[in-house]
Amino acid sequence: MRIGIVCYPTVGGSGVIATEMAMALAARGHDIHLLSYDRPGRLRGGIPGLRFHEVAVSAYPLFRYPPYDLALATRMLEVREEASIDIFHVHYAIPHAVSAFLARSMCGGTLNFVTTLHGTDITVVGSDRAYLRPTRFALEQSNAVTAVSRYLADQTHLMFGVKKDIDVVHNFVDTERFKPNDHKPWHKRDDEERMIVHASNFRPVKRVADVVRAFACIQKEMPARLLLLGDGPDREHALAVAADLGCQHRVEHMGMRDDLEKTLQEADLFLSASETESFGLSMLEAMSCGVPCVSTAVGGVGEVIGDTGSLVPLAQPDLMAKAAIAILSDPKRHGQLSLAARQRAIDCFSTDRIVAQYETIYERVLS
Ligand code: GMT
Numbered sequence: 001m002r003i004g005i006v007c008y009p010t011v012g013g014s015g016v017i018a019t020e021m022a023m024a025l026a027a028r029g030h031d032i033h034l035l036s037y038d039r040p041g042r043l044r045g046g047i048p049g050l051r052f053h054e055v056a057v058s059a060y061p062l063f064r065y066p067p068y069d070l071a072l073a074t075r076m077l078e079v080r081e082e083a084s085i086d087i088f089h090v091h092y093a094i095p096h097a098v099s100a101f102l103a104r105s106m107c108g109g110t111l112n113f114v115t116t117l118h119g120t121d122i123t124v125v126g127s128d129r130a131y132l133r134p135t136r137f138a139l140e141q142s143n144a145v146t147a148v149s150r151y152l153a154d155q156t157h158l159m160f161g162v163k164k165d166i167d168v169v170h171n172f173v174d175t176e177r178f179k180p181n182d183h184k185p186w187h188k189r190d191d192e193e194r195m196i197v198h199a200s201n202f203r204p205v206k207r208v209a210d211v212v213r214a215f216a217c218i219q220k221e222m223p224a225r226l227l228l229l230g231d232g233p234d235r236e237h238a239l240a241v242a243a244d245l246g247c248q249h250r251v252e253h254m255g256m257r258d259d260l261e262k263t264l265q266e267a268d269l270f271l272s273a274s275e276t277e278s279f280g281l282s283m284l285e286a287m288s289c290g291v292p293c294v295s296t297a298v299g300g301v302g303e304v305i306g307d308t309g310s311l312v313p314l315a316q317p318d319l320m321a322k323a324a325i326a327i328l329s330d331p332k333r334h335g336q337l338s339l340a341a342r343q344r345a346i347d348c349f350s351t352d353r354i355v356a357q358y359e360t361i362y363e364r365v366l367s
Helices: 013-027 068-083 096-106 129-141 150-160 208-221 235-244 260-265 281-288 301-305 317-328 331-349 351-366
Strands: 002-006 031-036 050-054 087-091 113-117 144-147 166-168 194-199 224-229 251-255 269-272 293-296 310-312
Touching: 002 013, 002 068, 002 096, 013 031, 013 050, 013 087, 013 113, 013 281, 013 351, 031 068, 050 068, 068 096, 087 096, 087 351, 096 113, 096 129, 113 129, 113 150, 113 351, 129 150, 144 150, 144 351, 150 166, 194 208, 194 260, 194 281, 208 224, 208 235, 208 269, 208 317, 224 235, 224 260, 235 251, 260 281, 269 281, 269 317, 281 293, 281 301, 281 331, 293 301, 293 317, 301 310, 301 331, 310 317, 317 331, 331 351
Parallel strands: 002 031, 002 087, 031 050, 087 113, 113 144, 144 166, 194 224, 194 269, 224 251, 269 293, 293 310
Antiparallel strands: none
């Protein structure tokens, strides 16, 4: 098939999944055209069958907000004509699904598109009054809508009142890239220092300060270090909380990393304190490296980690610390969770298994 994939280029989960999907579909013999306003960070160069198309937006002085959605619709039509695209797959509803509808309207109604919902496009941005109506309209106009968890599909029906069926297609992970190496767990290391990791875009919804608060309790009970991966608006606040709680010397901000798997392979535990999380891709990447997760019991996280980690109530870092300490003081349980997490990633969320589900949806739309 000739497939156009539209996504954000940023390190957020939707851009990561869309880019990984583009590369996986190209490897499976499809002709892939990836559209975004910048080259996605995860996109490797020189992949046969995959081309990147930049969407340029001109900044005319009159525009306080340059209309990216119009530029994207135009670029979609250009790429469709140039590459005879059979189907577009847009990741993140706003504004991508609206642009796809506009592109379809501009070419006589013959353009097919699948919309994948990732989370904040529904739970945060999409439910904003300014965006709710166009989002609902674009979902109804999509040839198929998918959501990355059952939770998100249910939320979409509830919040938007859309009648349309929503296919649940979970996110996936490259289990060959994200895999355990020969790094030993803390109880087999001389210093016995527990290596705890958090990775996110440090937006308020991630509540990174709660991760730090939980860590402050953990490190009082056992030698431990917290590695913070990624970056975003709440980074300074999280580091200030570490200083306030007197554990700043044990907290290291590592920033954006291309080699995320290397840090995950050295971790004993992954912590997530999100207020809402439709899936939690970084937890799946940790699980695939054999790292158990302790997370707030929100959104679709339970669908991802199953019984390979612990779920704790939102905004209670002391309970998060307790759950983490229970795992990090019991080598046998830690070993079992680590194996189970890796196995669950392979059995339920491997790239080929999930990408095949999207191929079936494309075939259904095109037939
Ligand atoms: O985490 C974010 O805010 C970024 C956002 C995105 O679309 O890039 O993440 C959402 O999509 C990810 C990939 O499907 C999911 O793993 C995240 O759970 C989801 N974020 C939220 O629901 C807050």
